[in-house]
Amino acid sequence: MHLAYPAVLSALLFSTGLYGVLARRNAILVLMSVELMLNAVNLNLVAFDVWLSKAARETLHSGQALTLFTIAIAAAEIGIGLAIVLAVYRNRGTSDIDKLRDTAEGHESDGPGDATAAEKAEATA
């Protein structure tokens, strides 16, 4: 099988995942899209490992080994990720990423932020 087929397939998979990460609102779908991207990388790793090992006389198949690592880590990651999403949903009643903006600058910390700004303005006056 020519290397182009798996490469194109993984590129398509990766792009689908990227689109999902950037565009979906539901946190669970975002996590699923991340999984798609990871699996696109896994596909690449396996395909290129096979392609490279054809040329070499001896090989450790490090690409395939790395794929196993990635799958294990992805499993752990999705476990933790889903737990976080679950906790957030229980707390807030939503898992919509657009509404989880606690880290925004000058959003929820309006009060103290404005106070320090006023102080600074006073000191410089």
Place this chain on the structure above:
Amino acid sequence: MTTTTLAVLVPLLPFLAAVAGLLLGRTAPGFVRPLAVVPTLAALALAATVAADQGGGTAIDSATELTPTGSIPIELSLHIDGFAALVAVLVGVVATCVQIYSTGYLRDDPRYPSYAALVSLFTSAMFLVVYSGDLIVLLVGWEVMGICSYFLVGHYWETPEARAASIKAFLVTKLGDVPFLIGLFALATDAGSFEITRVLGTVASGGLDHPTLIALLLLAGVAGKSAQFPLHTWLPDAMAGPTPVSALIHAATMVAAGVYFVARLLPVFQASSAAMVVLALMAAITMVGSGLAALAQDDIKRVLAYSTIGQLGYMTGALAVGDRGAAVFHLLSHGAFKALLFLAAGVIIHAAGTNSLAAMSRMSGLRDRVPDAYWTMTVALLALAAIPPFSGFFSKESVLGAAEHTATGHTEHVPGGAGWIVLVSGLLTALLTAAYATRLWLLAFRGRGAEAPDHGRQPLSMTVVLWALAVPSLGFGGLAYRSLPDWFDGHDLTPTLTTSVLGTGVALVGGILTYGAWRHTTALAAGIPLGAVAAHPEADGGLVEEEAIASHEPAYGDVAYAPDPADPGRLLLGPLHRHAAVGFHLDAVYTVLFVRPVQAGASLVRFLDREVVDTYVRGAAALPRLFGAAVRRAQTGNVQTYVSALLAGTVVLAVAVVLVATGA
């Protein structure tokens, strides 16, 4: 014990007492009074023993070098000649009297322990100045006195007058001390030693290169310490301290230090006739000006303060005509009667509940309330006015005699003009002195009006001291003028006929004029009621005095002045009265010349700091703040935006890498 050991103990004992008093003051209050009185008394006994051992013969010199100190060695040394021995006895007597008096005067004062310790430290410093044979060690004592006077004048620091007065005393004396220090260095550089004997040896062999410069620099320090024009302004204000402190600092020790210093180094000053003329002019202005000002003061202690300045003027006048024997003679007799005047004034303030002469002149029978103060103060005022046979007469006549001697051209090294200046101003001051002494006595003891309040008898510790000091005020001059020349330079101190008749004559004229003016004005006193008395007349003297000082300005509008038409001084001085009451506006002149420029400079520095320097700091911060604001805008909190930015960055980098790799 040898005389040297005894002499070392004299300054050491009060010093140890001061350290012990400061350490034990809170933990063992029972020891405070003995610790204050006994070491000072012991120091007096030792000083008297040293004086008896020295006996006016050859000077006792002893020196030890603790450690090498560079080019010119500094040694712990003693130089005890007749002057030092006798002045030390005076310091001991006055300090002992003050300590005993303070146990009664400040008996309920919560800060008495630290007060007594500071008085001891002050005494120790003065002993050090008197006995030291090394100019740097002398300077140490000189400066310790300065800081002690700051603390003691500010003893009533609850009152704004005392706070201002203590800072003023410190700053004005320090203003003189800076040139003084430079003068000492210049003197030591020329003479190659800080040792007084070797300095005097260098002067005698004509080895001094810049005598006028050195003498004038030293004179600045002397003027500050001895309250001579133009640095005298701190002394009248320093009356905001407790009365015993005034007696100690401003009558016998600190102000005497300057005169004593010039007396010790008189040949240095004589090496420059310009310095002697400056000294004479300084003495003359000080004498006459302070006499006029004393005649206009309302606060009884300020009258005495100006009188101290005037009497110190006599001493510097005697030094200006090259007769240090007469100067130290007047210092000794003045120390006794001025301490007595201050201590008696303290008793009067305590009894009357006011420090205002105007208020006292509206009380009858004050002299019956304080008979001890009445009689002793009469003696001391007669001594101050130089009426024979009181001690002030003999010492003042010796000063006038020396001035006359110089004026007629009989003294070497001294220009005759200096003699005339001192003689004329001295006689004028004798008139003024008698006038304000009479005014003080008449207003305080011959008042008419309501009966003086009766607070019972004064404590024994206060009255005994008065009588102890009355003895030398009465007899010291007459008994000592024959034997003193053996202790001093050998100049005859016997009053001469011309100056005696002239001096006593003008003093009598002054007294009679004041009496006449008082007879004329006293009828007015009944018509205009005046007076404010302390809120707690039954308290100890210190508290009464503090309240009296604090209430003077609200009651009369000024610390020094009272609008009293019954004041004979007002009649005598005429239009001058208004100016004399405020010390001839010298404080206002200083405000214009020094205080305002310093304040203007301070506000200029403040402007430069806040408006100029800060502008650069703020400008430097503006650009980072702008970037910060822009970056902050990107923090939307939306994770997907961040990831989009990450993607965009990755794409840009990838494109760049590809472009670089292909060499495009």
